[in-house]
Amino acid sequence: MIKENQQILNQVNIFTDGMVILLAMILAYSLRFSVLQGETGHITLEGYISLSLVVIPLYLLIYAGFNLYESFRRKDFSKELGLIIKANLLGIVILLTCLFIFKKIDLSRWTLVFFFTFNITGTAFKRFVLRNILKKYREKGYNIKHVILLGDGPLARSYLNAVYNNKSLGFSITGYISANKSLRHIRYLGNYDIIYETLDLFNADEAVAALEAEEFHLLPKIINSCEKSGTKLSVIPFYSKYMPSNPYLDDLEGIPLINIRRIPLDNLLNAMAKRTMDIIGAVFLIVLFSPIMLIASVGTKLSSPGPIIFKQERIGLNKKPFTMYKFRSMRINAVERTGWTTFDDPRKTKFGSFLRKLSIDELPQFFNVLKGDMSLVGPRPEMPYFVEQFKESIPLYMVKHQVRPGITGWAQVNGLRGDTSIKKRIEHDIYYIENWNLIFDIRILFLTLFKGVVNEEKFIN
Template sequence: MIKENQRLLNWLLKLADVSIAILVMPVAYYIRFDLLFGRPGIGPGYYMQLLVVILPLYLLLYYQFNLYDPFRYKSLLSEVRRVVQANAVGLVLIFVLNFFLREVDVSRLTIVIFSALNTTLTSLIRVSLRKTLRVLREKGYNIKHLLLVGWNESTGDFFDRITSNKQFGYQIEGYLSDKVRQVGNRSILYKGTISHLAGLLDQEEIDEVIISLDYDEFPLLAEIIEVCENEGVKSNLLPFYTKYLPSKPYIDDIDGLPLINIRHIPLDNFLYSFLKRAFDIVASALGLVVLSPLLLVTAVGVRLTSPGPVIYKQLRVGRNKKEFMMYKFRSMRVDGNADMTTWGGRADSRRTAFGTFIRKCSIDELPQLFNVLKGDMSLVGPRPEREYFVQKFREEVPLYMLKHLVRPGITGWAQVNGWRGDTSIVERIKCDIYYIENWSFLLDLKILIMTVFKGIINPEEEL
């Protein structure tokens, strides 16, 4: 809805974002070398040239962090948090870019100041715009007047969300229905039967019509749409089966016939799948080389602190529900590793002291880099589980089996959001499904960076 206004706002925001970055880079240079003093190893021209490269990256990051989505549907706090996250990732990318450019005289402090100023001003612009729009809506400007046609469970949910979020800028004028409906304690006017639609659109100020018919009323759909178009009023469909649809449904075109995918999986695309797999191979191989000293020290630690094999192998369920052998550094006594039906809690008596340490720091997961090289796993994806728990959770947790549509990962969206170890399986699956339906290469990079800062130390484990 209101896509035309949103497009204009998006262009203004992009222009503002670019202008802010161009402004703050020389300011950051001035602060670093004039206010804080110091001898510049390289002139300001290099930083401005660097800006030409990083500006497109920043715009891509802002897209990835949904900073150009409609304002009406997001909280202000959520948007500011995403600005901070996007700029944090951008800061890391700038440092990586400078590493490859091999420019040793670049001032890291200048880049940090640039990032801090850019984050602050970008957030202020969005806060100011939100506040301005809210004031205008409170005064009756930029308000969209809606009329509901039909009433069912989906309509009630829609009404509740619109009325509880005034910042969306919508006002529901009432509803039409051919049947007496139970609307509960909702304060909404009954405007008559569906046959009154044409007259209402002609007499009242209605900006958009929300069509929400029950399955037995669908024969009326064509007539309702025709009435809306004849009156020059936009119409929107709110199907009674919305609970079965994803928030962003993907529509295929079958020779001109639209086909809604209930579960669109971006990684079904060969190019995306190839890109992710190529990155997994390169990154896991590089990781094994770089981390080889740590792997060696850990192996020695496991062997010296408890008799038995260094690597613990366990069957897990992966992509397409196929089992594979997952590797971990052994963290339990040999006689405590055979139980396949016990959920390992933080106070598990089977663990060794060294095992508790490596689990706390997630070091026990590092051998899974070999699983990534083999193709059983990915660096990022839903965590794999044992067959016993797969069968248990598939009966208890809605949509649990959807996690097996992609390769499992060493880390994932659930883990960096705190849902790891002995935590809610329901919340974990929600995160997994979000990841599966919204995958992008930038999202994988975001998760990997977040893992470094908040996903390595496991708060569920005690030393």
């Protein structure tokens, strides 16, 4: 039954996606030529509607290529939104290429820009609404996916907790198969000796293998039984706690390799895009904040004897040390003592406290960005002393050094600064590293304006 439901849902999605494309084109035309009252040229609204009849099958094929017509029961909406944006980018590139080849120069460029925007917005909104309708539908006991669980260890228990705590996923556990009868409040269906007979009898929509390491030798038998009975199989790896949030599968002469830490910035184009944004952003921000930096320089010089810029060694990309710049906020030689800065730290000058309060002391790090030592966004860098401490006591701490450190970061805009939990900061840093994209960077920069400027004196570096 679940397969028939998915087919109906796909048909609804395909039809409504086509309608959104048509509506987006009509709205784009109306905005360009009715609201903004531009010159219509030789192509009328009927011409743009005719263009839509060509664009619709093209976009639907692209959507299918991006797996947008597969079940999104387990997928996060943000990932689906990312696929919608990527599919539309590819679609508009193909459309513009075809228009150039066939010399359709009468088409309004602004109309295509509006179409691109409206289509992404409309498709995302439609799918968001559909998701929520289906969630409510499943919570009432409809469109349920019946699952047989294979295993009874910690992995199986974790899976059961996830299913029971989220009814909107629409999973119903028929029962479990294992060597032992150890799970309560769930039907025991038998052991692995009769797995095929059990799968064939209950005709579930899916089997989920949650085998511990010592049971993994049973997997070939489970796969054969599922294929023989026509039951879809999903496997939870016993090493799942070591898996990244977005695992990347590589291939070596037919041997699959799972990269335990997927880093989008290892991709050359991604790295170039981020570096370009860093350079342009740093130049713009240096010009924008130059009056403030001039005032900070004069104030630092007048507040106490010593240099204006404080230089300190930090650990950056690939564990390489670099010199980080800040406006000096402490008296000379006061910073030689290793330790966190506290609220009433006697080492700070009054003017230095003011600079730190508004994070103005961090502004010289824009020059670190230009040099390539830092990025506008990334994990905050630490001194070598603390790196040596944390790498022994904090799991995954050194992963943060696989990307350039940043002036601001995902941890900072979530309130994790200074004497807050180091472990939570690292969790946020790793999430950022594994899920990086330019939109994520821009989001963090905007959040910094509202959350990350005022320093509540918890900042340790």
